[in-house]
Amino acid sequence: MRIELGTPGVGGLAEVVGVLGDWQGDRGSVQLHPGDLGWYWRFGVERTAGAVRTWRVDGVIGAVGMLDEPDLVRIAIAPELQQDEEFARVLAADCADPERGVLIEGKVYVEAPMGSRVQDLLFKEGWDLDEPWTPLRRDLTEPVEDSGMRVEPVTPATSAERTAVQRASFDGSTFTDERWQAMAAGTPYAGARCLLGRDGDGTAVAGVTVWSAGRGKPGLIEPMGVHRAHRGHGYGRAITVAAAAMLRELGASTAVVCTPSFNVGAVATYRAAGFAPLPETRDLVRKG
Template identity: 50%
Template sequence: MTTPSTADLPRVIDTVASWQRDGAPVQVHPGDLGWYQRFGAEALAGALREWARDGETVAVGFLDESELIRMAIAPEAGGDEGIAHHVADDFVEALGELLPPGRAIVEARFGTALQQVLTDRGWGADDPWTPLHRDLAQPVPPSTLRIEVVGPGLVQERVRVEVAAFPGSSFSVDRWRQMADGHAYRHAACLLGYDEQGVAVAATTVWSAGRDRPGVIEPLGVHGGHRGRGHGRAMTLAAAGQMRRMGCSSARVATPSSNTAAVATYQAAGFVTPGEVTDFCRP
C-alpha cells in the first residue's frame, strides 16, 4: 500500500475513471475525488491509498471522512482473494493512523472477494444507502429552471447557494477555485438554476469519467429558502442533461436511504435504483 504524491493525482484519477462501468455497483468515481480537491491537492493526495500488483494499480482507498474509507477496485480484480486479504489486512494494520479507534466504515460496493473477506472477519452492516441511476441513451426532458454553467463570474453565486442548501458547509470561493484547478474538473461542470424571478435557487456539480462511462452528481442542493417548489427535480434533470452532452452513458448518484426526500426527488427525475446497499462497519 502506498500514498500517492500530488504529482500522482492525474494518474490515480484517470485510473479510477477507467474502472467505471454501467451495470456494475457504484464505487469511488473521479467526481468524488474532484469534489474533495476543494480542500487542495495535498489534502486529496493525503486521503488516498493505492494497492498495486506487478506495477499496476488494482485498488484505491479514499478517506472521505474521518471514519470512512471508500474503495475503488479494478474490474478484473473484484474476485481476487489475494488482493482482498491484502487490502483487509491493511485496514487493520497500516491504516491505524487514519481510522480512529472505535467506529470505522469501509464502503466496498464492488468486489465480491473483499466483501466476503470483510464479512468473514466480522465486519457488519452500516446504515443503508440508496444508489440511483438514469440511462442517458435518450434525450433528457428540459429543466424548468434557467440553467447557467458556472464560470469565474458566477462562483460567488454558486457558493452562496451551496451554503444555503447545506447548513454548516465550508464551501468558499477559494475552495471552488482549488476544485476547478484539479485534474478531475477537466471533465466536470458546475450548474446554477434560476427561477422565473431570476433568483439562483439550486446548484450542482456534475462529473464525467470519460465518454461512454457513467457520470456522477456530486453534490446537488436547493437553497433552503426555495424548497418545495420542484426545483430539486428540475436541477436533477439539468444535471442529467449536462452529463449527456458531456458524453456520459448514464447519470449516477447515491444518498442515505434515510433522506427520503432526496430519494423521491431523484426518482421523480427518472432515476431508478437496484435497491439499498450497506457499507461495512468495523466490529
C-alpha cells in the same frame, strides 16, 4: 502477486483519476468515481493527495482508497480483482490494522464495491453492515427533456452564488469561493461542470456539480442542493434533469447519484427526475 500499499503524492493524482475513470461501468455495483475525488479536491491538491491510498499489483494500481474522513475509507477495485482472494485478504488486513496508515483505531468504516471479496471477508471477520444508501441511475441514450428552469454553467464570476446556494442547502457546509476555485483547478474538473438554477426573478435557488468519467462511461452528480428558503417548488427535480442533460452533452452513458436511503425526499426527487433506484449499498463498520 506483489501487492504494495502506498500514496500517490501530488504528481500521481492524474494517474489515479485516470484509473478510476477506466473502472467505471454501467454494469455491476457503483463504486468510487473520479468525481468523488474531484469534489474532495475543494480542500486543495495537497490534502487530496494525502487522503488517497493506492494498492499496486506488480506495479499497476489495482485499488484506490479515498479517506473521506480519518475513520472512513472508500475503496474502488479494478473489476478483474474484485473477486481475487489474495488481493482481498491484503485489502482487508490493511484496513483492519491502524499501523498500516489506512484507518485510525477504534470505530471505522469501509466502503467497497457490493459483492466484492474484500467486503465478504470483512463481514466474516466481525465487521457489521452500516446504514443503507440508495444509488440511482438514469440512462442517457435518448435526449433529456427540458428542465423547465433557467439553468446556467457556473463561471468564476458566479461562483460566489454557487457556493452560497451550497451552504444554504446543507447544514454545516464549508463550501467557500476559495474551495470552489481549488476544486475547479483540479484534474477531475476538466470533465466536470457546475450548474446554477434560477427562479423567475433570477435568484439562484439550486446548484449541482456533475462529473464525467469519459465518453461512454457513467457520469456522477455530486453534490446537488436546493436553497432551504426556496424548497417545495420542484427546483430539485429541475436542476437534476438539467444535470442529466449536461452529462449527456459531456458524453456520459448514464447519470448516477447516491443518497442515504433514509433521505426519502432526496430519493423521491431523483426518481421524479427520471432516475431508477439500484440495489442498496452498505458500508462496513468495525465498532472498535
